[in-house]
Amino acid sequence: MATESDLVSFSTQVTCPDDFDQFWDGVLSELDQIPLDANVSHDPLRSTDAATMFQVTYRSLDGLDIFGWYAVPAVGDGPFPAVLILPGYKSEPALRRDWAAKGVAALSVAVRGKLPSSAQFNPGYPGLLTHGVEDRDTYSYKGVISDCSRGLDFLLSRPEVDSERIYCCGSSQGGGLTLITTGLRHEIKAGVAGYPFLCCYPESMRMLRSYPYDELSCYASAYPDRVDQMLDTLRYFDAVNFAPRIQCPMVVGIAMEDEVCPPETSYAAYRLLNRQRELWLFPNSGHGNAHGYPARENAWLQQRIGVSPA
């Protein structure tokens, strides 16, 4: 179990590449050249009196079509505030009708490799975390992060969405992607990153023997001559290098007995946040299972968004 002292005394060896901003500006510019080609299909089976559900796809990097569940309030004309919900490593994207029932549009993104966005790119689980890690331009997460950014573009393209009131959240990989996407895209007004993955790769892969980080350890064992190359690539995709670029309020939630994402590494990202920041520590809790975390996330976002508790 980590103590608060462990969190504070931890320091990461991760440094930010000199051309970090240049690299990501280039990726965003490349995305800007790709037509969104959004397809929005009503799903009557999953719709209710309070929430109209849509299955959506939009185009992302490498021409891949990315799937999402899109919940829109069935009551009212909008424009509605919106939440971009980013997915865990292997879990399914959630249908968030509860947000729509509160008057908030919600897009849950299935990034590339994840069903049903896996038709054109499918490295598997395990597999995604090391796919193409030899080079920043072939690394899977260049696409994964692009898919999240394009999710925001989708919301911004929607007439029923208030583009000034878009928020972001996710847990585990979704927490790491929340930090990363919010660091890249300043249209997001606030975020909640729970148990964030994708932080401090060199330390995370050494501190634990659990997946997904252990995929990196296995890669290092299998290809010892490529470790430096791998770690150099990962600097471009480490949430701690995005955290200082976040310009909105952000919460980081940490389970003190997290056996998947070391608490120290999540705290390292939190410590680098410049703007309004909030830290939630959950003692006696492990990865993704702190009692009360979902309710707290909902309440915090609702307060930011300005909707009444359901």
Add this chain to the structure above:
Amino acid sequence: MTTGAPSSPAAFWEQTEAQLAETPPDVFLERDAFYSQPEWEVYRMRYYSSGGHRLFAWLSVPHGDGPFPALVRMPDYASVHDIIYTSLRHRAVVLNPTYRGQRNSDALVRASYPGLLTEGIDSPQTYTLLGAWADALRAIDVLLAQEQASIGTVALTGAGLGASLALAVAARRSNVAAVAADTPMALGHPAALQPGLGYPLAELDDYLRAHTERRQAVEGTLTLLNSANYATAVKAPVLMSAGRFDRGLCPLPFAEELAAALPDCDLRVYDGAAEGGGHEHAHVRAAWLAERLGIST
């Protein structure tokens, strides 16, 4: 070939066993050099289940001489089943099998989530998820039949659907010594059909709202899967966990009824939702399983 819709839970199991008996497993084991570790070997395991479904499982075997205790972690309601990472892998053979439709077992059918819970649910003959029960039985049979490691005591674990599968296998296979079942899915119980539940159980209400006239047919299919139907046949001790506020997997009334029906069940109820006992119960479960498997931690 055994066909036709089973008319009762007993007929369902009889038919399932008969279909498995007609299908040679044709087990293929392949060592995975990338994921093997100095302390254990990792294998990709493939075998046939009923209906010609070629299934995948991760198998972890510790170094040293057997027989080894074995832990089977039954798959949850999700597209991916984890590669093995329990701390027990140091001392135990561990099998993480998948069911038809999950990733790597999806040559004939690819499941969607949500979707699988209601696909073909109007009849047992068309209900895709029903095959998961056959696949769970097949998993333990191939574990015992494989020649890579000698197997001693066997324990099962799982959460949600995985817990339901674990209990079903324990009811059908006398060589199961212990079951750790977290928040078993309330399939077949009236609590699963209430409006206003969370996913995945909410899939059932979605379906019934759209097809109100099919309620009787849906209930008829799901009753085959009600854990309470086979609970008395589970002779192994069961450690069960539930969340007091769970509205998506294992509503408390179902957990309490099931625990009461199991001959030897230790039900732990936590102030949680679908995560059940969460981290607190993870420690309880690990210690309980280690004791049942004779592993010192």
